[in-house]
Every structure is written in C-alpha cells, then in structure tokens.
Amino acid sequence: MKTRREFIKISTAGVGAAAIGLQALKGKGFKWFPEKFSGDPVSNEDLTPYPTYCEVCFWKCAGYTYVDKKGKIRKIVGNPNDPNSNGRLCPRGTGGIGMYYDEDRLKTPLIRETRKDGSQYFRRASWDEALDKIANKMKEIKEKYGPEAFGFFHHGTPGGHLAHLMKAYGSETDAEPAYAQCRGPRSAAYYATYGSYIGSPECTDIRDTRCLVLIGSHIGENMHNTQVQEMSMAIDQKATIITVDPRFSTPAAKSKYWLPIKPSTDIALLMAWIHVLIYEDIYNKDFVKKYTFGFDQLKEHVKDMTPEWAYGITTIEPDLIRRTAREMAGHAPAVVIHPGRHVVWYGDDTQRERAMGILTGLLGAWGYRGSLYIPEAMEIPKFPQPPYPETKWNWKDLNEGRFPLATMGITTEIIRASVPKYNYKHKVKAWLSAGTNLPLSMPDKPLFKEAVQSIEFFAVIDTMPMEVTGYADVVLPEATYLERYDFIRAAQNRYPSIALRMPAVKPKYESKPAWWIVKQIGERLGLHDYFNYDDYSEVLDWQFKQVGTSLEEMKKIGVKTFPRTSGPLYLDDYENFEFNTNTGKVELYSTEFESAGFNPFPVYKPHPEPPQNFYRLIYGRAPMHTFSRTQNNHNLWDLMKQNTVWVHPSVANLWSLKNGEKVWLKNQDGALTDFSVEVRVTERIRWDSVYMVHGFGHSDKKLTRAYGRGASDEKMITHYAMDPIMGGTGMRVNFVTFLKEDPYKNKKEDKG
Amino acid sequence: MKEELIVSGKNIPEIYPVLHLWHWEISLYLFLGGLAGGVLFFAAYFYITGKEKQMQATVKWATLIAPLALIIGLSSLLYDLHHKLYFWRLFTTVRIDSPMSWGAWTLLIIFPISLIWVGSYMKEMFPGWDWKWKVLNWFEALVIKYRLALAWVMLFLSIILAVYTGILLSAFNARPLWNVSILGPLFLVSGFSTGLASAMWISNDKHERKVLSTIDIFFILTELFFIIHLFMGFWAGTQVKLEALRLFMGGQFTLDFWIFVVLLGLLFPVTLEILELIGYHVPKWIPALFILFGGLMFRFVMVDAGQITRFLY
Amino acid sequence: MRYAMAVDTNKCVGCADCVVACQTENLVPNGYCRDWIVENVEGAYPSLDMKFQSERCNHCENAPCVRCCPTGASHIVEGGIVLVTHDECIGCGACIESCPYDARYVHPEGYVDKCTFCIHRVDKGENPACVDVCPTYCLHFGDLDDPNSEVSKAMKDRSWYVLAPEAGTNPQIYFLR
Ligand SMILES: Nc1nc2c(c(=O)[nH]1)N[C@H]1C(S)=C(S)[C@@H](COP(=O)(O)OP(=O)(O)OC[C@H]3O[C@@H](n4cnc5c(=O)[nH]c(N)nc54)[C@H](O)[C@@H]3O)O[C@H]1N2
Ligand SMILES: Nc1nc2c(c(=O)[nH]1)N[C@H]1C(S)=C(S)[C@@H](COP(=O)(O)OP(=O)(O)OC[C@H]3O[C@@H](n4cnc5c(=O)[nH]c(N)nc54)[C@H](O)[C@@H]3O)O[C@H]1N2
Ligand code: SF4
Ligand code: SF4
Ligand code: SF4
Numbered sequence A: 001m002k003t004r005r006e007f008i009k010i011s012t013a014g015v016g017a018a019a020i021g022l023q024a025l026k027g028k029g030f031k032w033f034p035e036k037f038s039g040d041p042v043s044n045e046d047l048t049p050y051p052t053y054c055e056v057c058f059w060k061c062a063g064y065t066y067v068d069k070k071g072k073i074r075k076i077v078g079n080p081n082d083p084n085s086n087g088r089l090c091p092r093g094t095g096g097i098g099m100y101y102d103e104d105r106l107k108t109p110l111i112r113e114t115r116k117d118g119s120q121y122f123r124r125a126s127w128d129e130a131l132d133k134i135a136n137k138m139k140e141i142k143e144k145y146g147p148e149a150f151g152f153f154h155h156g157t158p159g160g161h162l163a164h165l166m167k168a169y170g171s172e173t174d175a176e177p178a179y180a181q182c183r184g185p186r187s188a189a190y191y192a193t194y195g196s197y198i199g200s201p202e203c204t205d206i207r208d209t210r211c212l213v214l215i216g217s218h219i220g221e222n223m224h225n226t227q228v229q230e231m232s233m234a235i236d237q238k239a240t241i242i243t244v245d246p247r248f249s250t251p252a253a254k255s256k257y258w259l260p261i262k263p264s265t266d267i268a269l270l271m272a273w274i275h276v277l278i279y280e281d282i283y284n285k286d287f288v289k290k291y292t293f294g295f296d297q298l299k300e301h302v303k304d305m306t307p308e309w310a311y312g313i314t315t316i317e318p319d320l321i322r323r324t325a326r327e328m329a330g331h332a333p334a335v336v337i338h339p340g341r342h343v344v345w346y347g348d349d350t351q352r353e354r355a356m357g358i359l360t361g362l363l364g365a366w367g368y369r370g371s372l373y374i375p376e377a378m379e380i381p382k383f384p385q386p387p388y389p390e391t392k393w394n395w396k397d398l399n400e401g402r403f404p405l406a407t408m409g410i411t412t413e414i415i416r417a418s419v420p421k422y423n424y425k426h427k428v429k430a431w432l433s434a435g436t437n438l439p440l441s442m443p444d445k446p447l448f449k450e451a452v453q454s455i456e457f458f459a460v461i462d463t464m465p466m467e468v469t470g471y472a473d474v475v476l477p478e479a480t481y482l483e484r485y486d487f488i489r490a491a492q493n494r495y496p497s498i499a500l501r502m503p504a505v506k507p508k509y510e511s512k513p514a515w516w517i518v519k520q521i522g523e524r525l526g527l528h529d530y531f532n533y534d535d536y537s538e539v540l541d542w543q544f545k546q547v548g549t550s551l552e553e554m555k556k557i558g559v560k561t562f563p564r565t566s567g568p569l570y571l572d573d574y575e576n577f578e579f580n581t582n583t584g585k586v587e588l589y590s591t592e593f594e595s596a597g598f599n600p601f602p603v604y605k606p607h608p609e610p611p612q613n614f615y616r617l618i619y620g621r622a623p624m625h626t627f628s629r630t631q632n633n634h635n636l637w638d639l640m641k642q643n644t645v646w647v648h649p650s651v652a653n654l655w656s657l658k659n660g661e662k663v664w665l666k667n668q669d670g671a672l673t674d675f676s677v678e679v680r681v682t683e684r685i686r687w688d689s690v691y692m693v694h695g696f697g698h699s700d701k702k703l704t705r706a707y708g709r710g711a712s713d714e715k716m717i718t719h720y721a722m723d724p725i726m727g728g729t730g731m732r733v734n735f736v737t738f739l740k741e742d743p744y745k746n747k748k749e750d751k752g
Numbered sequence B: 001m002k003e004e005l006i007v008s009g010k011n012i013p014e015i016y017p018v019l020h021l022w023h024w025e026i027s028l029y030l031f032l033g034g035l036a037g038g039v040l041f042f043a044a045y046f047y048i049t050g051k052e053k054q055m056q057a058t059v060k061w062a063t064l065i066a067p068l069a070l071i072i073g074l075s076s077l078l079y080d081l082h083h084k085l086y087f088w089r090l091f092t093t094v095r096i097d098s099p100m101s102w103g104a105w106t107l108l109i110i111f112p113i114s115l116i117w118v119g120s121y122m123k124e125m126f127p128g129w130d131w132k133w134k135v136l137n138w139f140e141a142l143v144i145k146y147r148l149a150l151a152w153v154m155l156f157l158s159i160i161l162a163v164y165t166g167i168l169l170s171a172f173n174a175r176p177l178w179n180v181s182i183l184g185p186l187f188l189v190s191g192f193s194t195g196l197a198s199a200m201w202i203s204n205d206k207h208e209r210k211v212l213s214t215i216d217i218f219f220i221l222t223e224l225f226f227i228i229h230l231f232m233g234f235w236a237g238t239q240v241k242l243e244a245l246r247l248f249m250g251g252q253f254t255l256d257f258w259i260f261v262v263l264l265g266l267l268f269p270v271t272l273e274i275l276e277l278i279g280y281h282v283p284k285w286i287p288a289l290f291i292l293f294g295g296l297m298f299r300f301v302m303v304d305a306g307q308i309t310r311f312l313y
Numbered sequence C: 001m002r003y004a005m006a007v008d009t010n011k012c013v014g015c016a017d018c019v020v021a022c023q024t025e026n027l028v029p030n031g032y033c034r035d036w037i038v039e040n041v042e043g044a045y046p047s048l049d050m051k052f053q054s055e056r057c058n059h060c061e062n063a064p065c066v067r068c069c070p071t072g073a074s075h076i077v078e079g080g081i082v083l084v085t086h087d088e089c090i091g092c093g094a095c096i097e098s099c100p101y102d103a104r105y106v107h108p109e110g111y112v113d114k115c116t117f118c119i120h121r122v123d124k125g126e127n128p129a130c131v132d133v134c135p136t137y138c139l140h141f142g143d144l145d146d147p148n149s150e151v152s153k154a155m156k157d158r159s160w161y162v163l164a165p166e167a168g169t170n171p172q173i174y175f176l177r
C-alpha cells in the first residue's frame, strides 16, 4: 500500500536513473575533487579571517574562517582567546569547511508532489512559494486545532531560531533529541542532588584534577574539545584515570585502571564504591558534614552493597573495586566523577546519574579545584520584542503527569502524540524541524514512520538532503554556519565569554540563514513585532552594545571574555554556600525524588540479557564524525568512510567471522541493517557485546559519499527503555546477531 | 592478538594497503632494457672476437631489435611518468647516487650507438640500400673503419645497461625483496639470456645457433644458481627478508614464480636446448619464446612482489 | 640546525585532527594525505595496551628518497627538511619506492608530494599546522640543536623510539613512550 508520505529517495523531479548511477559512481571514486584546489599554501597574512563559532557539534568552539583573495574558504582555525577551544578546533571543526563545499547540499527549497501514478517526488520551488506554503499551513493548523498542535523538533542554533518563531506563533510543543536521547537524565539527577545543572561545556575541572573517573564517557572519541584538551593536561600532570567501559576505549588505554564492566551494571559498581568509601571510612568527612543531607540513610542503604556483591553483577574483581575507591578517596576532593553526557542507556539512567552525584558528594568533589567547578555564563539581554503568547498546553502537558522531573520536551512523546492510535489527550498534527535528523537519532524507527505518516504537514530546515528531509512536505535549504550570522554564543565556563558567528562568504546556491527563514515565516503570520529588524546583524549589534562591546569590535576579536560576577569558582571562597535544593544541601537522599514518587536512593536492578546467539549492541562516537551529520563531508569522509562492527575474537571464532568480512545485523525484533557492515575482530570489546560508531549507514541516495556506507545503529534500536523519572530513552537494550548472507538478495525491501 | 591498523588517512590506493605504484610499464622497461643489453653485448662480443662472419644473425640482424626495444622501453617509461611534460629534467643533471639517473643517461647514449651499429650494416643486410645523403655515406665509412672501437664502447655500455635494470631495484633499501646485491648480476644474466634467445630465433645458421645455445645453457644455469643464491640469502636474513621469501614459498607469487618463471621460463627451455645439443630436433622458436616469456614474467613478478615487501615497523 | 618532531603517544587520541589540518593548510587534495594515524593494539582482553601514532615523512637525515631522485627534485634544505620541487619532479616514483615509510604520494597534478614540515609556516617562526591544531598538544616541533626548543624540551627525560631504525634512514620524527 502506498503511504501518504513515502520517503523520497530519488533526486528532484524527473532526473533519470542514469544520472543517479553516475553520481553513485562519482561517490565511490577516490579522486573526488569538489573544487580543484590548485595552488600553494599561503601564510595567514594573505588570508582574511572572519570570526565564527563551530556548528559541527554543540560545544560551540570559536575560531576564524580564513578566506583567500579569490574568495575561497581555505581553513578554519580556533580562536586562541576562546575558553572552549583555546585556539584548537577538533577534527570535525577543522574539517567543517567540507560542510560548505559539499556539492550534495540542499540548493533550493523543495516541495513534495505526487505524480498521477501515485509516486512522489520533490519539485524545486521558489522561496516565496515554499514560505507561503508553510505559513498557510501554520495558519490552518492554528485555526483547526490551536497552534499548540504544531509540534517542533530542533537542535543547535537553527533550532533556536525555530523555537523563537514557534513560541511567537503560540507553540511550546517542542523537543530535541539532545535531551531525551542524550543528557536528560544527567540534568534531572544533578538538579535533584546539587540544585544546579552540569551544563555545557561541562563544568569539569579536568585540567587540575588528580583523578578522573570516566563511566562510559569516552573522551578522545567523544571529541568535546576542551575536555579532550584538559584530559591531555591531566595526563601531563600524572593524574590517575579510571575508566569504566565494556570496551577498551581510547581513554581506557590512557588509564591506570580499566574496569571492563558488564554493560548495564554500572549502578552496582557505583553503589559498591559508595559502600567502600563509607565502610572503610575514607569519605570526605568535612564536606559530608558541612554540605550534605541524608548520609546516615545512605550508609544504611548501601550496607550490603559490598564489592563482593557487585562482583557477581559487574564482573569487576572486588579488589579492583576497593583499590579504585581508595584511589579516589586519596585524591579527594580533586576528583572528577565525570557525569557523562549521552547517558540514556538502560532506562534507569537518572538513578545511575544520581549514584554518580552521590559518589561525587562523598568525595566532596564538587566546587573544588580539580573537581566540578561552579560555572558562569554571560546573560545576553533579549532584543526588544513583545512577550510570547500564553499557550493552552505545552510539551509538559502532553506527558499528562508522566516523567515528572523532565525539564524539556520528550521527543518520543511528541512523536507518539502524533499517532492517533495512542490517543493522547493533546494531539500533535503537524511538525517543523531544524538541525536534527530524527530518523537517525530517534529509537524505534517504525514509530517514527508511523507518526510522520499520520501528521498533516511536515517542514524541515536543513543544510543537507538528510534522511529527515525525505519525509518532509517542504524542505528549506539553510546556509551553513560559515555563511551566516547567528545568535551570540554565551557559553558557560570558568569565566563568562561571548563569541560572534558571522558570514565568511555569501550563502551558496539559494540557501538562506535560519534567522531569515523564520523572519519570513513570522512576517507572513503577522508576527512582525517579534522580528523587528531587517538583518540579524542589527540584533547582534544591539545586544553587543548592551554588554559593553559592539559588532564592529567583535568582528575583529571574535571572542570577548569577562570577569566573573556571580561569585567565586570554588566553594572554599564563599562565606557560606547554599545549594539550590529543598534542603539547601547536597541531597545524598533526594527529597525531590521522594516527593515525585521515586526511590530517593539508586538501586541496582538487573536488565534483560541477550538471548542465545545475540549480543548487546553498544555504540559511541568516532572522533572525526558527529552523529549522522558529517559522513558526507568530504574532509571527514576522507578520514573515516564507514563504521565497522567490533567483535571479540572468541565471538568471531564461533561465527567464523574474518576481519573485514561483510555481515548484516539483525536485532531481537527482526529488524535488519539496511547495508552490510565490515567486521572488526578486536580484543577491545567484551564477548557479550558488539560495538558500532553511531551515525553511519545513510540511506538517502542524495548523500553521494555517505550513502550505503556502514550500518546504522539506529536501525537496530527498535526497542528502548523509558526512564520513568524524566522520559529518557535507554537505547542500549537491543541485541543483535549476524547474518552472513545478504538478507535482501531475494526481496526488495524498503530501506530508509 | 596484535592489531596494527591505519585508522585515518593514507587511503591512497597506490600506497595502501600495499605499495603498488609501478606497474607493467616498469616491468616492460626493465625487460626490454635487459634484452637490448643482451643483444648488443653479443653483437659486440662476437665482432671483437672476430666471429662476424660465423655469427651473422647475432652481429647484424639481431641488433635491429635493440633500437626498437630501447624506444619501446623508453616510451613505456615515459608513459609511466606522472609528470610527463617535465621528463627533460632527467637530462639537466647527473645524479651519481641515483640509478634512475645513470640509467637514463646510459640509455641516452646507447640508443644512438645501437642505431649507428645497425646503420653500419644496412648495406650488408639489405643489398641496394642507399643512404641518399653524402654525409651519411661518409659517416658510414667512418663507422665501419672504427667499428672495433665502437664495439668496445657498446660492449661496455650494454653491460651497464643490463646490470642497471637490476640495480635500479636493488638500490631500494626500503624494499627488502629488491635490496640484495645479487639482483644486478641476476638481471644481467637474465637479460643476456633473453638477448641470446632473440638471436637464436633469428638465426638460420645451425652452427651459430649451436654456439648461442651453448652459451645460453651456461647463462640459464647461472641464473638458476643466482636465484637459489637469492633465496638462500633471504632464508638467512632478517624478519623482513623472510617475509619476502614467504611471497614465493606459499605466498601470493608462488605459482607465478615457480611455474611461469622457473619451470616454463628456465627449466623447460634449458632442457630443450640440452636435448637439441645432444641431437634431438627442436623447433628453434620454442626455447627462444619461452626464454623471452620467462624473462618478462620474471620482471613482472619482481616488480610487483618487491613493492609489497617493506619494513614492518 | 636540525628540525624534528616529537609525538607523545601517551597523549595522542588518534583523532586525525592533524590529518585534516594538514589537508586544509596545504591544499592536499581529497583522497590524499601527508600524515596519517596508526593504531596499535597489543595483548588480550582485559589486559590490553593501545597507542596511537601520528605519522608523516620522517625528514630522514640519511634520506634514500633524495639519493635516488634522478632530477634533484627531492632535496634537503637548511634544517634538514626534505622537500620536492614540483616543477623539477618528473613523477617517476623512484622516491616513493625508496621510502620505507610510504610517506610520499603522487599528487593528481603529477608531481610527488609529501610533508614539508610546513616550511612556509616554519620560515615565519610558526609551528606546522598539525602541531598547532592538535587538541592533545601531543606534537612538538622545533630545532633539536637548540636545547630550549619545544621538541628538545619535550624529549628531555623521556624515552623514545623512531620508526624502522633498521632501515638506516635516521628518521627525525621521534615517538615518546
Ligand atoms: N542510535 C543513536 N541515536 C542517538 C545517539 C546515538 O549515539 N545513537 N546519540 C544521541 C545524542 S547524544 C544526540 S545529542 C542526538 C543528536 O541528534 P540530532 O540532533 O538529530 O543530530 P544530528 O544527527 O547531528 O542531526 C543534525 C541534523 O542537522 C543538520 N544540520 C547540520 N548543520 C545544520 C545547520 O547549520 N542548519 C540546519 N538547519 N541544519 C543543520 C544535519 O544535516 C542533520 O540533518 O542523537 C541522539 N540519538
Ligand atoms: N566526535 C564526536 N564527539 C562527540 C559527539 C559526536 O557526535 N562526535 N557528540 C557529542 C554529544 S552530543 C554527546 S552526548 C557526547 C556523547 O559522549 P559520551 O557521553 O562519552 O557517550 P557515551 O554514550 O556515554 O559513551 C559511549 C561509551 O560508552 C560505553 N558503554 C556502552 N555501554 C556501557 C555500559 O553499560 N556501561 C559503561 N560504563 N559504558 C558503556 C561504550 O563502549 C562507549 O565507549 O559526545 C559528544 N562528542
Ligand atoms: S568540539 Fe569540535 S565539532 Fe564541536 S564545536 Fe568544537 S570544534 Fe566544532
Ligand atoms: S591531532 Fe594530535 S591527538 Fe589527534 S591524531 Fe593527531 S597527533 Fe593524535
Ligand atoms: S620518510 Fe621517506 S620521504 Fe621522508 S625523508 Fe625519509 S625516506 Fe624520504
């Protein structure tokens, strides 16, 4: 049966199969010259630098885009005065130049059309037509269901512009995968424990730590810039690194202790550590006495959670648990228990994060040099606008009381509310999205497909023909970050700083910046007062002037730093510090969890184990790629073209898999990977799990380099474990097995 | 378990996972260089020893091959250059350290010499031949007068040429298979053997063929001896030499080398030659063809295999 | 003067930032590279050892690539930097065959190319692009003859190795253990 919104895989109107074949060929060749860079390297004096901050991930490192005399972007280099980058971008930031040069970029607005035979395609459209269409739909939805029924998904800076438009329009029915698929549990847990968030960049004082504890965080593969830099400084300072990871990760190789934990059992290890600290009497007594609440209950709670108990669960030797606990205690308070970032693993993630928060509290590793510092960010005044209209309901109401500690919208909830059969009280009827590739970042692809076919309208703002654009009714091509003005970056750090992003070159093709796009839609909706400027530079100049600088000055310096005003960086320097919790203390015992009906202490509960012949799928980052957004970037494609599935030699033996052999994966629900993936036989992984780098296995043919390379972990994540506390979707609860024969050989399957 | 993998960069097909930059062009070039060297050497040798009359094919006819082989070989080399328009840079400098450089110079000199040699016999080979220009006739006379001196120069240069084809490879310290001193002599005897085979094929004179094939038997046996010597050297060598040896002992070049080079290219023709010597009748082209084929295969195998071998660091 | 680089394998995370930075700085065409990353894993689970090496031309003191070059395009300049003059290079590949480290490649424009130690930056007193981008600060560059240079300081009190010393090329990229 033809669905209403079939995924459009083929290029725009009428281009025949031959053209596609050719493109595919081009993508495979090695000699791919997007632009013939003939010429010699030049020195910086011959280039013009334009300040920017990076959009390849969300660390937002500031730097300069260097443009040569012919108007070509030559390179992007970090700004030495930027506390996020210290003058050094990560590989993705350095390779961000490929975002601009990518010939597969979205070039014009596109509108979905249906042919007589029912098949669908994208037609080039003018900006006016596309914008009119979106504005009209927004009016229609508002009239029919109220603006709240227009849900939206966002991530990164384009998402911020979209959120402004939607709030002005009257919808706060929003979510981003960077919450419920990422750091949400951490926010809820640390807010409950310390009354503050960890924030981004994380307030980890790795630079000065004596002991860095990484529970899953794979710094060095996770390339969040300052953390990588500071981990290196910590190595120089001979700090102890303890890594807990079922895989011999990059930081594990730099660690004094690697704890190759059985996946899903981290809470047991954490509780055992807490047990050792308390029962060996080596916790930070001063801190616990002065700042914490609920120690005695905690002591009672962990009484039986001995290292021996944990050994049976985690497979980590009791002696190793004891030694590492003592090592931490020995360095306290200069210990960073890294709170992690992508922490939606098993559905009890908020509790695991709580355990990490409690461990941190027992070590007093909060607010001291070498632990977690007290960050500060600059407040940027809002450009004058009327207040946003009141909404009748928002993302929170959508949950109807579930996930009470969620602080942001939950993606899967908006998606489910879009499917009539789930019968949500508040129904979502149309979507807008910007800067997020839902089909590759959300668990449960079938759910997504069902939802996207249930809604009345879907518009997507993106720079690339990513999978998400294939489901849209209208696609708007955004200019890349190197071609546009954007919000002021006011990142938190040890001290406040602001950074400017400005265009280094004119937008390529017909692409436009998001600020312009939302303004155009806003104007059509009669929301002019929210967009009271002609060019975004006016907003920036006004805002810069409010904080004592100007656009002109910022164009030269790119980054400006300010002294702290909120108080000292470390606890010691405060007269008396009160935590923003119910008790004003660090809540080892969480009163907030208790009143919300959750266990005030973390408890280890076993999780399902892989069935026979199946292995737990775990996933992570490769340093040269960001999620699903960089695989087609020719600079980064050059560095890593596909992912592999990591398999322990004993498993390889059992299945007689050879290194480099191509296999397909199938999960417990029978879902198949779209493409084959090469096996990497390696000792770096446990025998009960397999590992893949997230973001590969693109199924959109318009991504000529990325298409069909590697496999998508997302396709294998049909099942997820919802965190009842804040709605996180635990995604490491899927099990896969190997297929050595092409499962598509005899059938034409809908890939995508 | 030990894993060593290049995780980023170096996805250059000519270089990774194994070096494969030099292809058939270089193999052909080395083969033709050796062949021309062989042809010219024996022409000069029999001339100097005063056997011009008995060895007509060798001294005269076979030398027609030399300029042809040289020009094809040079074209093949030129074709292989990636920056062809700059090939003249070869002749703006002499680099003593670089076998490539002195090879180029040797070729530059030996090519006209081979032409002159052939030219000086044109009238003998093709009765009625006329140089048309007076100056050419004058020059011909001059060459014929000093043919002995020319033969000596040619003798000398043809040895350099044939040895050079081996030394070009053996000078590459980075490629353990090539980096052995026996390679120069080995290529020399192999090249000379192909030269002899060509002359044998051309010659219609039973006696001449007998002389040639007697010498050739000696050369082929020497070549076999050198090959054994080469492998013994690897056998006694370091890890990387053993890796090189493994390519021929069960590795990917085993069949190519033992069947095509050794069996068909050396043992088979040498057997035929011996049989002929003791009186059996063998069509003259069979051993010659196999020797030439074996010589070509040998260079293909060496060029390909050598590039795979490297220091394991 | 003797330019050299030290790579601290304790800190390198194998991120390949040095590779992209080199590609953009030096207009290395896509599909090619002047530096690359090797991952070495040894041992058996769970007692494993892994290190990353960022590799490039070793600017060998005893450089076979220079010796075998028939045109003199490959040459050594002040400070021991091995360079290729593009319009003297005929692209014969002899230097590529001679390099034990596979550090060179044929540029699609015909000549042979490789790491220049970013001489256009070094001449101005700057660091090579790869050194300045590395997020782990694990690359150190400078003059080995100067005890106060970054590279001399980085190597002080550290044990190191070079690649394929048995090739006798006397490499000038040092890997700190
Ligand atoms: N299976 C699986 N799922 C995951 C994860 C995982 O590891 N595995 N990780 C989770 C985590 S931690 C996160 S934070 C989320 C992230 O998930 P997403 O927010 O979906 O992030 P990306 O996959 O990078 O998608 C970015 C999209 O933005 C587009 N884009 C890039 N730059 C611009 C721009 O300048 N303007 C516009 N308009 N669009 C742009 C890209 O083309 C792409 O379509 O994914 C989560 N989902
Ligand atoms: N290069 C690069 N860097 C990035 C990103 C990117 O896309 N590319 N994305 C950024 C974003 S938004 C985020 S959220 C972060 C995510 O980065 P992290 O927060 O570091 O991500 P995690 O998913 O926690 O870590 C993945 C690691 O967890 C291990 N692991 C799997 N299962 C378990 C388990 O049960 N227990 C334990 N202890 N470990 C386990 C895996 O083996 C892997 O090494 O990365 C950021 N940095
Ligand atoms: S960490 Fe890397 S990708 Fe992320 S913003 Fe910084 S430079 Fe860009
Ligand atoms: S940039 Fe630095 S850390 Fe990254 S691979 Fe290169 S040398 Fe290693
Ligand atoms: S590493 Fe290779 S290219 Fe560089 S100097 Fe040494 S031999 Fe020459």
Ligand code: SF4
Residues within 6 Å of the ligand: C068, C069, C070, C071, C072, C073, C074, C084, C088, C089, C090, C091, C092, C093, C094, C095, C096, C112
């Ligand atoms: S390729 Fe160029 S640099 Fe290399 S040896 Fe030949 S001429 Fe010299």
Ligand code: SF4
Residues within 6 Å of the ligand: C021, C022, C023, C025, C026, C034, C035, C056, C114, C115, C116, C117, C118, C128, C129, C130, C131
């Ligand atoms: S020194 Fe310069 S040319 Fe050499 S690898 Fe580093 S960036 Fe590339």
Ligand SMILES: [Mo]
Residues within 6 Å of the ligand: A178, A181, A182, A183, A341, A342
């Ligand atoms: Mo994330």
